[in-house]
Amino acid sequence: MAKSDIRVLALDLDGTLTNDEKQITPRTRAALDAALAKGVTVVLASGRPTAGVTPVAQDLALGQPGRAGAILSYNGGAIVDCGPGHRVLWHQDLPAAMVPALCDFAAQQNVAIVTYNSQGIVTERPEDPWAQREGFTNKLPMIKVDNLAAYVNYPVNKMLITLDPVRLPHVLKAGLERFAGQIDLYSSSPFFIEAVPLGVAKDRSLAALLDRMGLTRDNLMACGDGMNDRSMIRYAGVGVAMANAEGPVKAEADYVTTADNNHDGVAEAVERFIL
Known part of the structure; x- marks a missing residue:
């Protein structure tokens, strides 16, 4: 592929764009500055909530x-545009009935x-150490409520x-059995189980974005490390898979960086394929 064909760069954040301290290193920032200057659109593609990605975009x-x-x-x-007005370009919500059902399931599993x-x-459990990891990653406060479903x-x-x-394998198995055909459940880290609408994935929303832009998948480069990036x-x-990516992720990639997220793996890919 000619380098000029890449018009959109999709980047996972944790374990990919940011190092283990959740920072973007100088070499990676310089590579992204150069790609943006060439007219490439940068899409921050994460499992985080929008509010947790916004500081990185800023x-x-x-x-x-x-x-x-x-x-x-x-x-x-x-997907939210970073330009003026922050237009929502694409969204898919959980069915409303799934909120109390998931809360009930979590209570039964005592998680x-x-x-x-x-x-x-x-x-309901802001003191939970695994929930606090989500707060740390997103740099967002934990808000305690008495009844989450309500x-x-x-x-x-x-x-x-x-x-x-x-406990994750057992709880995930139980969740997959209970919610089969209703929502998608999957592990995004050793201590997180994501509950999302059926069919939600990074490729589907990127396809919708490319269609809006009049582009195709041939114009997209995507970098990631986790199972949700496959x-x-x-x-x-x-x-592109990072050097620190899991094996199944590397198996999906056209290119695996020699450097991990702590040593400018994203910069290596951008320099090679875009700059």
Whole structure:
């Protein structure tokens, strides 16, 4: 593929764009600045809520003149333009009945469950150490409510079960059996189970975005490290896995970086395929 063919760069955040301290390193920032200057649209594609991705977009000045960008949040549940007005370009919400059903399931399993509002992360168990990891990653406050199912009277793109990694396989299996054919459940880390609408994935929302832009998958490069990145890496014209990616993710990639997320793996890919 000619380098000039890549018009959109989709980047997972945690374990990909940011290092383990959740920072963008200078070399990676310089590579993204150069790609933006060439007219490439940067899409921050994350499982985080929109509010948890927004500070990264602001740090990169996405949406400023000459710096086209978008936020793909909730693993593809929503895409928001970073430009003026922050237009919602795509969204898919959980069926309303799933909110109390998921809360009931979490209570039966004695695990924490969270969702989001415009201020932060909403949960009945803000002291849960695994839930607090979501707060740390997103740099959002934990908001305690007495009854999460009753509190959520607005559309949500996803809910997140947080739990001890030792319990995850059992709880995920039970959830898959209970909610089969209703929603999608999958593990996005050793201590998180994502609950999203059926069919929500990064590739599907990226396809919708490319269609709006009059582009195709051949114009897309996607970089990631986690299992929830496989669909966009498989879909992209150039799919890139970080050196620190899980084995099945690397198997989907056209290119695996020699450097991990702590050593400018994204910069390596951008320099090779775009600059």
